[in-house]
Amino acid sequence: xxxxxxxxxxxxxxxxxxxxxxxxxxxxxxxTYVTKGSKAASLSSCVAETNDIRxxxxxxxxxxxxxxxxAGDRTGTFSLSECIDCHSAATAPGEYTPVDSEGQxxxxxxxxxxxxxxxxQCHRTTPEKRD
Amino acid sequence: xxxxxxQPTMNRRQLIGGAIATAGAVAIAPGVILHAxxxxxxxxxxxxxxxxxxxxxxxxxxxxxxxxxxxxxxxEHNLTGFDRPATDAQxxxxxxxxxxxxxxxxxxxxxxxxxxxxxxxxxxxxxxxFKRADxxxxxxxxxxxxxxxxxxxxxxxxxxFVHEVLQxxxxxxxxxxGCVEACTLCVHRVDxxxxxxxxxxxxxxxxxxxxxxxxxxDPKSEISQVLKTNNSTQIRADLELNTGVRYLNx
Numbered sequence: 001x002x003x004x005x006x007x008x009x010x011x012x013x014x015x016x017x018x019x020x021x022x023x024x025x026x027x028x029x030x031x032t033y034v035t036k037g038s039k040a041a042s043l044s045s046c047v048a049e050t051n052d053i054r055x056x057x058x059x060x061x062x063x064x065x066x067x068x069x070x071a072g073d074r075t076g077t078f079s080l081s082e083c084i085d086c087h088s089a090a091t092a093p094g095e096y097t098p099v100d101s102e103g104q105x106x107x108x109x110x111x112x113x114x115x116x117x118x119x120x121q122c123h124r125t126t127p128e129k130r131d
Numbered sequence: 132x133x134x135x136x137x138q139p140t141m142n143r144r145q146l147i148g149g150a151i152a153t154a155g156a157v158a159i160a161p162g163v164i165l166h167a168x169x170x171x172x173x174x175x176x177x178x179x180x181x182x183x184x185x186x187x188x189x190x191x192x193x194x195x196x197x198x199x200x201x202x203x204x205x206x207e208h209n210l211t212g213f214d215r216p217a218t219d220a221q222x223x224x225x226x227x228x229x230x231x232x233x234x235x236x237x238x239x240x241x242x243x244x245x246x247x248x249x250x251x252x253x254x255x256x257x258x259x260x261f262k263r264a265d266x267x268x269x270x271x272x273x274x275x276x277x278x279x280x281x282x283x284x285x286x287x288x289x290x291x292f293v294h295e296v297l298q299x300x301x302x303x304x305x306x307x308x309g310c311v312e313a314c315t316l317c318v319h320r321v322d323x324x325x326x327x328x329x330x331x332x333x334x335x336x337x338x339x340x341x342x343x344x345x346x347x348x349d350p351k352s353e354i355s356q357v358l359k360t361n362n363s364t365q366i367r368a369d370l371e372l373n374t375g376v377r378y379l380n381x
Binding site for chain 1: 178261263267271272296297299300301305306308309321
């Protein structure tokens with residue numbers, strides 16, 4: 001009977017977990033993580049459906065990076081530099097906050113899920129101004 | 132490219148649909164393998180082995196005291212230094228060669244020679260150092276672990292190591308601490324369909340026109356014509372690496 005006692009306890013724990021998680025998930029789904037002052041804030045959706053991008057952006061970018069660097073095909077739909085162009089918040093015209101700084105677009109979610117994206121060891125974090 | 136995401140997505144449905152469609156197309160002609168179902172005569176996207184990009188440097192035209200190509204390269208790829216010439220990144224550098232007997236001085240530029248058989252690729256333990264289909268030798272920083280074997284293997288001392296944390300890199304040249312890097316033959320320009328490199332443009336602008344970039348596989352290209360009509364040299368030709376960068380009057 002020991003095992004069934006444990007399993008019942010487990011199920012009860014799981015149920016409690018789910019009940020607690022659902023409101024949190026709803027809150028997350030309804031909230032927006034687009035940073036104020038960024039170009040993205042003025043748009044209705046991302047380059048694909050927002051939920052799709054939230055769930056799959058890492059795969060899109062990882063696929064894109066191999067195709068870009070190794071095969072030299074830069075025609076893909078998704079590009080990290082476009083993410084940054086759109087999601088970097090402007091403090092003044094032409095002045096941008098890095099997307100990986102405290103409270104900014106990339107950091108806000110990745111800090112929450114304790115993921116440290118290595119992108120910005122090499123990639124720039126603000127839109128590029130080139131003459 | 133395999134996806135690491137284990138969640139069922141829209142893409143899986145599309146893949147199954149696509150597989151059924153492809154199966155239908157193949158069933159029309161059993162035994163015939165259709166290689167180009169989706170391609171359909173479109174221009175090849177990305178690097179193609181039909182091309183081999185290369186460069187010719189005319190050492191007679193390379194002018195003493197001029198650093199236009201080096202400056203242009205640094206500007207194009209945002210190669211900022213730390214006032215440490217021994218370790219600062221150098222994708223292209225000027226070299227003086229003096230014949231001690233005659234006193235004749237040759238000036239030339241040295242950079243990654245984009246070998247057909249690159250030693251840096253041979254020694255790379257993570258496959259980060261690689262040669263594209265069109266002959267451009269690159270470092271994939273996503274898999275570079277910074278071991279610097281390639282720097283040891285390169286007979287031309289063409290590669291640099293980034294020792295410092297960098298910020299505000301050029302979009303066209305992402306680069307960072309702990310990775311090896313070298314001349315990319317302005318791969319971002321090549322992929323955009325442009326036909327010149329930054330160093331070539333700068334050299335032309337300064338009136339020297341010592342650098343010619345182009346497709347070695349195209350017999351009509353300027354670089355092929357120059358190589359056909361002039362005696363050119365590969366540096367360390369004895370290593371039989373078949374370099375993509377050739378020198379005139381060396």
